[in-house]
Amino acid sequence: ETGVTQTPRHLVMGMTNKKSLKCEQHLGHNAMYWYKQSAKKPLELMFVYNFKEQTENNSVPSRFSPECPNSSHLFLHLHTLQPEDSALYLCASSQGPRTGSSYEQYFGPGTRLTVT
Amino acid sequence: AQSVTQLGSHVSVSEGALVLLRCNYSSSVPPYLFWYVQYPNQGLQLLLKYTSAATLVKGINGFEAEFKKSETSFHLTKPSAHMSDAAEYFCAVTGRTGANNLFFGTGTRLTVIP
Numbered sequence: 001e002t003g004v005t006q007t008p009r010h011l012v013m014g015m016t017n018k019k020s021l022k023c024e025q026h027l028g029h030n031a032m033y034w035y036k037q038s039a040k041k042p043l044e045l046m047f048v049y050n051f052k053e054q055t056e057n058n059s060v061p062s063r064f065s066p067e068c069p070n071s072s073h074l075f076l077h078l079h080t081l082q083p084e085d086s087a088l089y090l091c092a093s094s095q096g097p098r099t100g101s102s103y104e105q106y107f108g109p110g111t112r113l114t115v116t
Numbered sequence: 117a118q119s120v121t122q123l124g125s126h127v128s129v130s131e132g133a134l135v136l137l138r139c140n141y142s143s144s145v146p147p148y149l150f151w152y153v154q155y156p157n158q159g160l161q162l163l164l165k166y167t168s169a170a171t172l173v174k175g176i177n178g179f180e181a182e183f184k185k186s187e188t189s190f191h192l193t194k195p196s197a198h199m200s201d202a203a204e205y206f207c208a209v210t211g212r213t214g215a216n217n218l219f220f221g222t223g224t225r226l227t228v229i230p
Binding site for chain 2: 004031042043045048050056088090094095096097103104105107108109110112
């Protein structure tokens with residue numbers, strides 16, 4: 001595998017379900033991100049992890065719970081979601097801060113989530 | 117603080133015509149600037165980046181962008197549109213402060229008319 005991978009690619013879940021999204025990067029990066037992309041809305045940054053530490057949480061509801069066990073893996077745990085949470089969830093990775101890089105982010109293909 | 121404005125949420129061009137997608141940025145520190153492309157049901161793919169070297173940056177698929185500090189702009193161009201260029205394009209900025217968050221514009225959907 002190369003680049004950034006995400007599984008599953010598609011997920012349908014009921015409002016009472018618990019599911020997890022997985023992201024893995026094969027680029028040797030040490031920063032990882034979750035974004036939410038809804039129709040007709042700007043890309044929303046949800047969480048940022050630098051060197052496995054969460055450095056940003058953009059007022060995301062607690063029904064979304066991130067986990068970053070190491071610099072290569074990022075999870076988004078989902079529980080009791082609402083229909084308005086239906087969206088494309090994108091994972092990205094980059095070099096971490098203060099590394100002298102230009103910080104371009106590399107994105108995975110996304111997970112299309114539908115909450116019924 | 118950094119921000120990006122993309123003028124025109126939708127742009128239509130004829131196949132073979134010039135593509136011009138506009139991006140203006142605001143940054144309190146010298147910026148790094150990026151253009152990404154997104155095809156339907158896919159993630160964002162990096163097209164090109166400006167990191168303070170040459171002000172005219174060439175990217176993949178024949179795209180290029182010019183950094184103009186006096187105009188705080190980073191417009192994306194391609195001399196001749198191809199049907200396969202139909203996609204959504206995002207401009208993004210970050211500051212050279214050692215922080216790694218990107219700030220994205222709202223995107224421009226490009227339609228190519230045969």
